[in-house]
Every structure is written in C-alpha cells, then in structure tokens.
Amino acid sequence: MTHTAPVLATPPWWQRDDLGYRDGRLRFAGRDVLELAEAAGAPLYIYSLDRVEANLSRVLAALAASGCATRAYYAIKANRYAPLLQRLAASGRCGADVCSPDEVDLALACGFAGTDISFTGTGVSSRDLDRLLAVPGLHINCDTIGMVRRIGERAPGRDIGLRVNPATGIGYADSDKLTYAGAKTTKFGIYREQWAEALAMARRFDLRLTTLHFHVGCGYLAPQLDRWEQAVAAALAFLDDAAEAIPDIATVNIGGGLGLPHRAGDPALDLAQWSAILARQFAGRGVAIAVEPGDYLVKDAGLLVLEVTDVERKRDTTFASVAGGFNLHPEPVHYGLPCEPAACLLREHDTARWQRMTIAGNINEAIDLWAEDHPMPPLREGDHIAFLNAGGYGAAMMSNHCMRGALAEIHI
Ligand SMILES: Cc1ncc(COP(=O)(O)O)c(C=O)c1O
Numbered sequence: 001m002t003h004t005a006p007v008l009a010t011p012p013w014w015q016r017d018d019l020g021y022r023d024g025r026l027r028f029a030g031r032d033v034l035e036l037a038e039a040a041g042a043p044l045y046i047y048s049l050d051r052v053e054a055n056l057s058r059v060l061a062a063l064a065a066s067g068c069a070t071r072a073y074y075a076i077k078a079n080r081y082a083p084l085l086q087r088l089a090a091s092g093r094c095g096a097d098v099c100s101p102d103e104v105d106l107a108l109a110c111g112f113a114g115t116d117i118s119f120t121g122t123g124v125s126s127r128d129l130d131r132l133l134a135v136p137g138l139h140i141n142c143d144t145i146g147m148v149r150r151i152g153e154r155a156p157g158r159d160i161g162l163r164v165n166p167a168t169g170i171g172y173a174d175s176d177k178l179t180y181a182g183a184k185t186t187k188f189g190i191y192r193e194q195w196a197e198a199l200a201m202a203r204r205f206d207l208r209l210t211t212l213h214f215h216v217g218c219g220y221l222a223p224q225l226d227r228w229e230q231a232v233a234a235a236l237a238f239l240d241d242a243a244e245a246i247p248d249i250a251t252v253n254i255g256g257g258l259g260l261p262h263r264a265g266d267p268a269l270d271l272a273q274w275s276a277i278l279a280r281q282f283a284g285r286g287v288a289i290a291v292e293p294g295d296y297l298v299k300d301a302g303l304l305v306l307e308v309t310d311v312e313r314k315r316d317t318t319f320a321s322v323a324g325g326f327n328l329h330p331e332p333v334h335y336g337l338p339c340e341p342a343a344c345l346l347r348e349h350d351t352a353r354w355q356r357m358t359i360a361g362n363i364n365e366a367i368d369l370w371a372e373d374h375p376m377p378p379l380r381e382g383d384h385i386a387f388l389n390a391g392g393y394g395a396a397m398m399s400n401h402c403m404r405g406a407l408a409e410i411h412i
Helices: 033-040 049-065 082-091 101-109 126-133 145-154 192-204 222-241 271-282 295-301 331-335
Strands: 019-022 025-028 044-047 070-075 095-098 117-120 139-142 159-165 208-213 251-253 288-291 302-314 317-322 341-343 355-360 369-376 384-387 408-411
Touching (some): 025 033, 033 044, 044 049, 049 070, 049 082, 049 288, 082 101, 101 126, 117 159, 126 145, 145 192, 208 222, 295 302, 317 369, 341 369
Parallel strands (some): 044 408, 095 117, 159 208, 208 251, 251 288, 317 355
Antiparallel strands (some): 044 302, 302 317, 302 384, 341 384, 355 369
C-alpha cells in the first residue's frame, strides 16, 4: 500500500501491503473497511480471496523446495465460506481436508472432486462411515482401530490411511489446548503401542494402508520448529517400525498447524526452515508429503468488523463495548488466540496519546472480552473496530448464543 502521508510514527506490527491505514482510514485488500461495514452492516466478516491464494502459494513453494512429491489439502473446518472453497477448488492447486460427512458434501458442491478430498475425523459413527464410503475416490484416514475394523467390515480391500499419535507435539504459545499430541494422552490417532494391533486389523480385512497421517498441534511458529521436527521424526518412526508390513505407503500427511503471528512480537513461521526440515526428514523415503493447513491459508485473510456501542470508564478501566461477542468468533476466548483490534477510523495519529481500553462484547458472560488493557485511539459510539486475523475458526465456529448470531460475510 502506498501511504500519501505517514499516519503513525511506528507502523502497527500487523501492517502489510494489503492491510494498513491510509489517511487515517483502515484499508484491506484495496478497500476502505468502514465503507464496506457501513454498506453491508456489522457484524461483518470480510475476506480477501487474493490473500488466501497468496498464502497457499507460499506453502506450495515451500513444499516444492523440500524436493519431494507434494500435495496440499485446505482444512475447510477453518473457514467453509462457499466462495472461498469455490475459488480454491477452481484454482486446482489444492484439495480439501474434511472432518465430517457434511463437510464432504460441501466440498463436492463447491467443486472439489472426490479424489481431491481427504477425510480425517474423530468420533466417526457407523452412519458417518456409510456416507463417506459412498463417495467415489474419497481418501479416509482412520483415527481408531475400531474405525479400521468398521471400514474393513464394509469395504474390505479398500485403501485407507492411519492417523498416528507420536506423543509429542506443539501449539501456539505452547498452549495445552492447541497441542494435539504430547505428554498428556489425547483422543487423536493411534499410539505407538497400538500400532501392531492397528496394522493387524487392516491386514485382517485386506485394507491397503497407503497413507500415514499425523497432526500434532495448531499455530506453531518459528521458535517451535525444533520440536516440530522431533514430532515429525517420531511420526516417521512408525514407518520404520513396520516397513515390511506396509509396502503400500505412498504418502505421509503431516497435518496442518502452521501458525501466524497473533500478537506484537510473535515471530512469523519460517517456511524456508520448515521446508528444510521436510527435506531432511523425508530424504530417501520415496513417499509424497501431504499437508493440510487451515489457519495459515485463511486466518490473516479475514477481518471481523463490529460497531462500538459505548465507551465508558468504570473504576480503573475504560471499556469500549462492541455489538458482537465471543460467540461470533470463539477462538480468542477459548484458545487464547487473540484477534488484534484496529479502529477503522483513526481519530488520533500520535500513539502516545492512545488510551488503554478493554474491549467487551455483547454476550452476558464475564469471559466475553475481545482484548484487555489494549492501547487504542479515541473511540466514539457508532465507530467501528476491525478484529484482525479473524478469517480462521471464526464464522466457522460461531454460535447463536444469546440469539446474537446474526452476521454477514463478504469477499473482496
Ligand atoms: C487433522 C487436522 N488437520 C488439519 C487441521 C488444520 O489445522 P490448522 O488450521 O491449525 O492448520 C486440523 C485442525 O484441527 C486437524 O485436526
């Protein structure tokens, strides 16, 4: 973005070519955010599909640099906005990672072929399985030995993948909630001590094990890559354990979890380093690498815009209340992954004169806070705040709690 005049002495940490202030107004993907919110009405999710494609390009380039055969599947659980899925399907550059039969149907309806869809889910019922097995070409990764058996009973001889749990993993800010494999036993995948039994179950029904799958956590950034490499190595050790028993393994799916900065000071994920780890760990294995990122593709491609209802000092705290609560985007409250608030209209350019505020939502629950003690420019009733990094696990996870679930979604 070309600024006609510097509006802030220090640019905000999140500023980038397609996101920042010009003449005191927030612009995203070449558009004025306030104008969009006034035209569509808030609460409003705004997505930049170009940004999603640019994020995908970066991942694909890093994958290619690993020197292995590769495939990407977009984890549609992160954001299932149909125009976004249609754009990715039409690009032909990635498949879809899904975790429920309804997600399979949506991916198909948005243009992904059955052969471009990979299923990895938990708590998969027999009725779910009947629906999944009816989709030609769908790849299914099994999360439990029981799921292997139930597929075997229904479709002996079929190709399957096995999700394994290497008992080591990582998540944003080392959060337990975002770590899917670690010291604490989790519900995900088959543990090393179950491996022989899982393989025997697949053999019993002549199931062809073509894919090893693991997903060890969400939101990992550059400083955590050493531990991510340990998790990759621990997952690949499952193969070394049973090389002769599983001659058909053609793909290792390394899951999603690629993170992005959420707070000032968060280091970005270094994709060159990530790719070097893949090159090192997969060298000589002769398998393709599949990856299924959700957040990395969509999170920084979306904003949630909410209207300011009150600005009021209560005791030692200035509250800016907004007309939208954590039900519209549960991640900040539930997972500690904040959405940085940015005023759509900058009433004060000197950040030294900004004031610390707590931004509160419109749900009658004490946890409903968007940000606490956060430096903000002056705000008035009727102003708008854009919450950044709202494109992943936002609208996809929203609820109608307090019957405050109304929102609009647009793309630019
Ligand atoms: C199996 C699996 N794959 C991919 C993803 C996508 O993760 P992320 O959005 O962190 O990339 C998830 C998220 O929970 C997952 O469980």
